[in-house]
Amino acid sequence: MSLDSLAPADDGLVGSFPVMGEDDVRAVVATARTASTWWRELGFDGRAARLAAWRKHMWRRVDEVAELIHRENGKPLDDAVLEVVLTVEHLHWAAGNAGKVLRSHKVNPGPLFSNYAARVDYDPLGVVGVIGPWNYPLYAPNSAVSFALAAGNTVVLKPSEFTPAVSRWYVDAFAAANPDAPAGVLSLVTGFGETGAALCNAGVDKIGFTGSTRTGKRVMAQCAETLTPVVLECGGKDPVIVAADAEVKAAARAVAWGAFTNSGQTCVGVERVYVVKDVADAFEAALLRELEGVRPGTGKGATYGPMTMPAQVDVVRRHVADAVERGATFLKGGPDSIGERLIEPIVITDLPEDAVAVREETFGPTVTLRRVDDLDEAVTLVNDHDYALSASVFSRAHGDEIADRVRAGQVTINSVIAFAGMGAVPMGGVGASGFGRVHGADGLREFARPRGVVRQKFALPGFELITLRRAGHVMPLMKKVLGVRHGL
Numbered sequence: 176m177s178l179d180s181l182a183p184a185d186d187g188l189v190g191s192f193p194v195m196g197e198d199d200v201r202a203v204v205a206t207a208r209t210a211s212t213w214w215r216e217l218g219f220d221g222r223a224a225r226l227a228a229w230r231k232h233m234w235r236r237v238d239e240v241a242e243l244i245h246r247e248n249g250k251p252l253d254d255a256v257l258e259v260v261l262t263v264e265h266l267h268w269a270a271g272n273a274g275k276v277l278r279s280h281k282v283n284p285g286p287l288f289s290n291y292a293a294r295v296d297y298d299p300l301g302v303v304g305v306i307g308p309w310n311y312p313l314y315a316p317n318s319a320v321s322f323a324l325a326a327g328n329t330v331v332l333k334p335s336e337f338t339p340a341v342s343r344w345y346v347d348a349f350a351a352a353n354p355d356a357p358a359g360v361l362s363l364v365t366g367f368g369e370t371g372a373a374l375c376n377a378g379v380d381k382i383g384f385t386g387s388t389r390t391g392k393r394v395m396a397q398c399a400e401t402l403t404p405v406v407l408e409c410g411g412k413d414p415v416i417v418a419a420d421a422e423v424k425a426a427a428r429a430v431a432w433g434a435f436t437n438s439g440q441t442c443v444g445v446e447r448v449y450v451v452k453d454v455a456d457a458f459e460a461a462l463l464r465e466l467e468g469v470r471p472g473t474g475k476g477a478t479y480g481p482m483t484m485p486a487q488v489d490v491v492r493r494h495v496a497d498a499v500e501r502g503a504t505f506l507k508g509g510p511d512s513i514g515e516r517l518i519e520p521i522v523i524t525d526l527p528e529d530a531v532a533v534r535e536e537t538f539g540p541t542v543t544l545r546r547v548d549d550l551d552e553a554v555t556l557v558n559d560h561d562y563a564l565s566a567s568v569f570s571r572a573h574g575d576e577i578a579d580r581v582r583a584g585q586v587t588i589n590s591v592i593a594f595a596g597m598g599a600v601p602m603g604g605v606g607a608s609g610f611g612r613v614h615g616a617d618g619l620r621e622f623a624r625p626r627g628v629v630r631q632k633f634a635l636p637g638f639e640l641i642t643l644r645r646a647g648h649v650m651p652l653m654k655k656v657l658g659v660r661h662g663l
């Protein structure tokens with residue numbers, strides 16, 4: 176059985192891929208397990224050299240892979256190039272910093288064991304399974320893949336059924352750049368959801384999942400059977416707060432990009448905006464100006480592309496229909512903006528907070544706006560949500576204070592989504608948006624197992640604490656010493 180990947184622009188065939196079953200997936204994981212000894216023994220420097228070769232190989236072919244992303248996902252070519260840029264940047268950071276973050280380091284054994292030495296090692300987990308989405312088919316899986324590889328694991332990648340060709344290219348690029356590497360350092364398994372489920376049950380040491388919250392829960396349930404740990408990078412409903420002292424035009428420009436880039440199919444895309452009433456008229460006018468001439472399409476000059484996954488159009492239609500029923504005002508667009516695959520920008524106001532378009536991830540080119548009396552109301556509404564992936568705050572003087580009050584995995588002040596391009600900044604969710612982190616030092620540690628190693632340097636005859644033959648004076652002495660230490 177095979178699956179066909181079709182281009183969102185014209186339904187043309189991008190490629191056919193095998194639908195792999197449980198036995199196929201287990202065989203791939205077994206090869207990855209064998210390769211893991213070689214990869215681990217390369218050490219940080221050896222792995223960094225291989226990852227650098229891969230990065231350079233990809234970057235030399237940036238136009239080729241960007242064209243493939245454009246064709247298979249539907250996003251404009253320039254946005255596809257940006258995706259490649261972000262991918263190689265993260266790979267660069269992960270490879271360059273794994274040694275610093277994960278090298279063994281000494282720790283203080285504490286006063287009870289001053290005759291000991293202690294250190295913490297960060298062992299690779301072994302084989303990591305990565306399950307990826309279609310919206311950023313290169314960037315999103317890479318966020319787990321590159322950090323897991325840099326930490327010394329081999330990786331088996333299961334891409335979305337909608338974008339297997341990009342992942343095939345990505346995995347082949349690793350092999351082409353590293354002809355000395357044995358099979359199995361980075362492998363691909365293709366298929367539908369069942370193939371992802373098979374990967375969860377194939378004896379991997381961790382699953383790095385990026386996708387919807389609904390599927391994330393299923394992945395976690397499957398992994399519970401074998402106590403396989405998971406990182407879940409799930410959906411979001413990211414809010415923006417525009418304070419009374421915000422630079423309104425800049426806020427509108429950022430919101431326009433954050434809400435509509437990639438047809439709104441961005442996990443950390445802007446979906447809800449809360450504007451303090453003093454600047455609401457100015458903000459709405461500025462946002463409408465920003466959206467003049469913004470249009471979806473498949474050719475040159477389109478601001479964003481068609482919806483990648485046909486079923487997502489129905490989600491957008493349902494959210495907009497609910498907004499109509501709730502008596503919402505459409506500042507721009509409306510139900511008629513939704514075509515078969517292309518959706519014109521839609522800006523919705525006057526929606527109650529329990530409307531579907533406010534509660535659920537829309538994942539389309541729509542945004543809701545709500546006027547609030549003050550920042551307290553904005554923060555309350557922002558935080559009253561199941562999703563808490565990321566958030567943005569626009570304020571000239573109070574950005575940090577507001578950011579501190581927002582429940583989110585990451586907050587951007589006076590911009591949107593910028594953290595996603597920063598190798599050093601961890602990224603992940605809170606609540607229904609998942610848990611665990613990719614990127615940054617925390618993203619490396621996510622794919623390593625801390626192992627404490629303590630060594631007795633010399634014995635303390637007569638003063639041994641952990642012995643059945645403890646001397647009678649040891650505990651009174653200990654009580655005296657600890658009494659001083661703890662101030663009793």
Ligand code: NDP
Pocket residue numbers: 306307308309310311315333334335336337366367368369370371372373375385386387388389390391393394407408409410411441442443536538564603604608
């Ligand atoms: P899905 O949840 O539909 O699918 C994600 C991946 O899981 C796909 O590869 C899918 O395979 C696979 N899968 C499906 N069923 C199972 C199963 N039972 N066991 C294991 N794997 C399974 O998400 P989408 O692909 O639609 O991606 C969009 C979602 O991803 C959005 O909610 C978005 O917010 C989120 N996302 C989150 C990011 C973050 O960093 N937090 C980043 C990017 C996206 P198949 O496609 O073959 O069904």
